[in-house]
Amino acid sequence: MKLLKSFAAIALLLIVSPAASAQTWNAVKDFSLASNPNGVWSYGSLTKYGAPLTLYTTTCTNLFGLPDSAWATQGCNTPYVLHNDSSQPICFETICVPPDYFQLDIGNNGAGPFISVVRWTAPQSGTFTIYGSVEGLDWFAPTHTDLRVIYNSNKELLKVAIDSYESPVDFYRQLTVSSGDTIDFAMNGLDGNWSFCSTGIQFGVRQN
Numbered sequence: 024m025k026l027l028k029s030f031a032a033i034a035l036l037l038i039v040s041p042a043a044s045a046q047t048w049n050a051v052k053d054f055s056l057a058s059n060p061n062g063v064w065s066y067g068s069l070t071k072y073g074a075p076l077t078l079y080t081t082t083c084t085n086l087f088g089l090p091d092s093a094w095a096t097q098g099c100n101t102p103y104v105l106h107n108d109s110s111q112p113i114c115f116e117t118i119c120v121p122p123d124y125f126q127l128d129i130g131n132n133g134a135g136p137f138i139s140v141v142r143w144t145a146p147q148s149g150t151f152t153i154y155g156s157v158e159g160l161d162w163f164a165p166t167h168t169d170l171r172v173i174y175n176s177n178k179e180l181l182k183v184a185i186d187s188y189e190s191p192v193d194f195y196r197q198l199t200v201s202s203g204d205t206i207d208f209a210m211n212g213l214d215g216n217w218s219f220c221s222t223g224i225q226f227g228v229r230q231n
Contacts, residue, residue, distance in 0.1 A: 049227045050141055050155075050208075051123055054106045056082040056092055063144050063228075066094040066104045068129075068137035069209065073176055076140060076207075079103065087115035102129045102139040117163035117219075119189075124223035126160055127210040129168075138211045143228050145204045153198060153206060155226025156191040157183065164219035173207040174198065180206075185222055197231065 048063055055061045059078050067078040079094035079102075086093055086105065091113060095103035105126040112119050120126045127139040145151070159166025165188035172181035172194065181194050198206075206228070212220045 046146075046230045047227060048143065048229075050143070051106065051125060051225050054092075054125070056084075056094070059094055060144070063146055065140075065142040065144065067140050067142070068096070068102045069140055070137060072138065072171070072173070072209070072211075076142060087113075089113040089115060091120070102127075102137045104139060104141055118160050118221045119162070120160055120221075121223060124156075124158070124160075124225045127208075127222050127224060129210065129212055129220050138209050140207050140209045141224070142208075143206045145200045145202055145206075148201045150197060150199045150231040152195070152229045152231055153180075153226065154193075154195045154229070155208075155224060156193050157185060157222060157224045158191040159185045159188045160221040160223045161219045162188045166219055166222055167212070168220050168222045169211045170222060170224070171207070171209045171211075172196070173209055174200075175204055176207065194226075 053064055059066050065078060067076045069076060079096060081095045081097055081099055083093040083095050083099035086099060090108040091105055092108055093103045093105040107113050107120045107122045110122050112121050129137055129139050157170045167186045170183050170185055171179055174180055180196055183192050208224055208226060210222045
């Protein structure tokens, strides 16, 4: 009887091990000011689609007197990627950032505008599922931006215009990649307009 139980335990372990070993990355939950890149994640900007990613080098906290943190350009100016550090929405000016979203903003620091990017770099080869949501965060205009999910800087997996407030657009995509391949979640203003561009994104990557 003990031998049968041992075989049963081994069989169960073999069944659950593949699922247990599958990795999952969550862009918002994994956010850190410790370094950039931060593991599989990088935060930066593009001068145009297909251009090299310029990493943000400045870390900011309490950017609007609120519990937030961000990777940004020098002087904590836009463009930036901002993280809500609380469990509640944080609101400033005409913008509200939910607790489970990034705020991406392109802004204009005199040399832009720039495309704001959160990049995932594949740590190994395999098939992965990319999923998440994007929504406008500015109620005044409302937000009017262009969100793209781009593979290796040149293959567009998703392009969606965001011209509303708090109306999430979900996305889901399976993709086979090689180690070192990149997925960019890139935000730009519609028609080259950099005003009212605050956009919320949440997304994850799951190894299949």
